[in-house]
Every structure is written in structure tokens, then in C-alpha cells.
Amino acid sequence: MTRAAIPKSEATRARILDVALGVFRERGFAQATMREIAAAAGVAVGAAYYYFDSKDALVMAFYQQAQDEMATEVERILSSARNFEERLRGLIGHKFAHFGPNRALMGALSAHVDPRHPLSPFSRETAPIRDRDIAYFARAIADSKIKLAPTIQPYFPRLLWLYQMGLMLFWVCDDSPSQARTQLLFDRTLQMLLFTLKLASLPLLRPLYRPAGELLRSIYGEP
């Protein structure tokens, strides 16, 4: 079978992917072994690697497949929604809905951003380091004359820390000469942050306080 369709091997590939996702869901990505997947698919390890370059590639294929599956529904949402808000809600909401059953699996993939991973900057293991760092920002605020809505103020040190983490994340991946892009990012965002803080006391931005406050309380807990 050289030039015709290749239904047999396609079936094997599909079976391996299918079984793999099942094993991932049951035991988690890291816990699942390639030997286990291959055995469950009734195939030798090598066969799995014949179709998928690596364990990661299995997940890649899952993403690919998911996007294909979502395509028609996304089309429907885009054509039927009546305004920007509906479109955004629809697009993102559908994604959540579609990935819902596989949330646990996907969690295993965010690796170091996953708070359960010991090395994550959000993990319990790194809490002492993090807290100490956040305390510095608290002092940076306390020693200044920053005025913020009382619903937001207690969270501001943690938000600044998050801002810093974002910068660092960008920085480690920044391949521009001397990390010039990060410098620019730092400079401009700081500029914008300070400008926004000046505006923050204007009544114009009042409508932002309540949602922002509720959000922060829900995420970080009571002040």
C-alpha cells in the first residue's frame, strides 16, 4: 500500500492517541508511562514512538484534535453573537467548556506555573521566598504616598509582585540584544502603571473598583 489511503496505520495511530489520553486522564500526565500506554493500546513501545515523536507529542496531537473539534462551534458563535462582549464570552467560554473534561490533564502540563509543582513561584514550597519578596513591595508602598481604594489597597503588594514575575518571565525568554525588549517593557509598563495610579482617584474610574475588589477578595481571600 504505497499510494492509496492508509486506513490501517491511521487506525493504529488513533488508537494509541485515544488510549494515551485515557491513561493521562486516569493517572495524570507525569504518572502515565509510555510502556503502560503502549501495552494498553496492544502495541510495543516502539510503535508509539513511530507515530508520536515523544510523550509530549501526544499532548500536542490532543490540542490539534481539540481545535479541529471546536471549529464548527466557534464558527457558529462568531456568526450568531451580536456584539463584542457576546463574541468574547462565546469564544473563551466554549473553550472552557470543551476542555472541561480534560482540565486535570492540562493542569499537568503547565509545569512550573502550576502551584503544585514545587519549583513554581506560586507553590507552597516557595512561599517563604515569595512572602519575603512581597514584603519588600509592601514597604515600597508604605513609604510612598500612594492612594488606593481600600478594597484594592491590601492586595497591591501582591499585585506588584505578580507584575514583577511577569517581567521576569518575559526576561528569561527575551533573546533581544542585552534584553532590550525587557528593558522597554519594564520602562513603559511602569510609566503606564504610574499614570494609571494618578488617574485612579478620579471618579471616572469608580466603576472599576467594585469588580476589581470582588475579584481580588475571591482570589486572594479576605484581607
Place this chain on the structure above:
Amino acid sequence: MTRAAIPKSEATRARILDVALGVFRERGFAQATMREIAAAAGVAVGAAYYYFDSKDALVMAFYQQAQDEMATEVERILSSARNFEERLRGLIGHKFAHFGPNRALMGALSAHVDPRHPLSPFSRETAPIRDRDIAYFARAIADSKIKLAPTIQPYFPRLLWLYQMGLMLFWVCDDSPSQARTQLLFDRTLQMLLFTLKLASLPLLRPLYRPAGELLRSIYGEP
């Protein structure tokens, strides 16, 4: 030596950590092997594991050490800076400076957020998936009557995609019942985004356009 100070073992521990960081810097975190590190430190593999729970733990120790080393300088910055901006610049800037020599090492740790990792949502490998997704947002915008500064407009689809990725990231780690927190995050941030878009045309926010535009152009390239 049961209750006195333990200078000898402390020295071994320090040597292992030191050698390990050197090997990480030279060959990268993933490429470095524990056997190589142990050998370079003149010690058996088991000894490395006696002092450090895992390969990751070596990096953890590095973070710990770094924070200790930065402490005095941070104190100086906090006490000498004259306003909020100086404090923020000082804190974050010093961190960059301190980690500078180890940037390559740290990059290896951001794992799946690192664009070089094939599974990263920012990688070249995932580009087709990403682009298709971004195109959906572009259509969501095009079909609406959103008005944006021309310097920002071309980047808006990509920004929305980034927003979505942030939501998803939060979501996979969200352990609240039915992921209620993510729902709230989605709802409130969308609310705030839409409100901000309404304000965006006001001359009041004009000073944000230029830095924002420059930033986006630098990060994403010419429109």
C-alpha cells in the same frame, strides 16, 4: 560530631551546589546530569541526593541563596529611594541585575512557558494552532464596532489571545468548586476590559497611547 557546628558537611553541600550551578550555566539545566555534577564535585551521586532532594532542589537552593545575597542591597534601595517609582525601579532592577549572569539557567526552568519548549503556547511548533486561534479574535473584533488607537489596534487580537491564555492558566490551577474563581475572574475582568475600552477614546487616556504603542511594536514587531 553530634551537636556542635558541622563545618565539614556544610562545605560539601556548598561545593555540590556551586559545581551544579556551574554545570547548569555551561550546559543548561536539562542537559546537565546528576552523575556529571556529582563527579565534578568529587562525590558519588548518592551524596548529591543526601544534601538535595532532587535536581530541582538544587535550583531551589540557588533561589534561596540569591535572595539572601540580595537582602542588604534591597534594604539600601528601600531606605534611600525617594518615591514610589524609584523604589519599584530599584527593587525590580536590582533583581534583574543580580540574576543577569544566570539568565540562561533560569530560562531553562520556565519550562512550558518558555517559547523554545515545543509544548509552550508561544513556541514555533504551536504557531499554527495559535494563529488560528488569534484569527478568531480578529474576527470577533472586526465584526464589532470597537474603536482603538491605530498604534494599538493591529495588536489587539493577539492581546485578547494573551488574555485568554492567562484565563486558561488560572483555570487549570483553579481548585475552587466548579472553578468558580475562574468564572468570577473571567466575568469581572471582561467587565473591566469593556469599561476600559469605552474610556479608551477619551483624551484623558491619551498619554497611555504612545508608550503602549511603542511597547507593542517592539514586542510583536512592525504591524
Place this chain on the structure above:
DNA sequence: CATTTGTTTTGAACATGTTCAGTTCCATCC
């Protein structure tokens, strides 16, 4: 049918993080 050629499949071998049952070392105690 026998041969050839390309695809699919196998399973042993390899590399590397990690574990663990020992062994060595050394300060203290008799």
C-alpha cells in the same frame, strides 16, 4: 509464485533521575 521495496512493528539497549541497603568516618563515652 518469488522478489523487491517501502511501511509498520518489535523489543532489547541506552541515558538519566532517583532510591536504598550498605559502608566509612568520626566525635563521644566507658
Place this chain on the structure above:
DNA sequence: GGATGGAACTGAACATGTTCAAAACAAATG
């Protein structure tokens, strides 16, 4: 000084992702 017990250290063994030379298979060809 010798015995003791805990700390420091060893290296073989294990688990698992990945590779690869060889085998099995299948379709086309003579």
C-alpha cells in the same frame, strides 16, 4: 584505647523516556 551510634557517603539497582537495528508485513512487480 576500644566500643558505639549517628552523620556522611558509596555505588549498584530501579523506573522511565527514547532510540534503533532488525523483523514482520503488505503491496506492487516481474
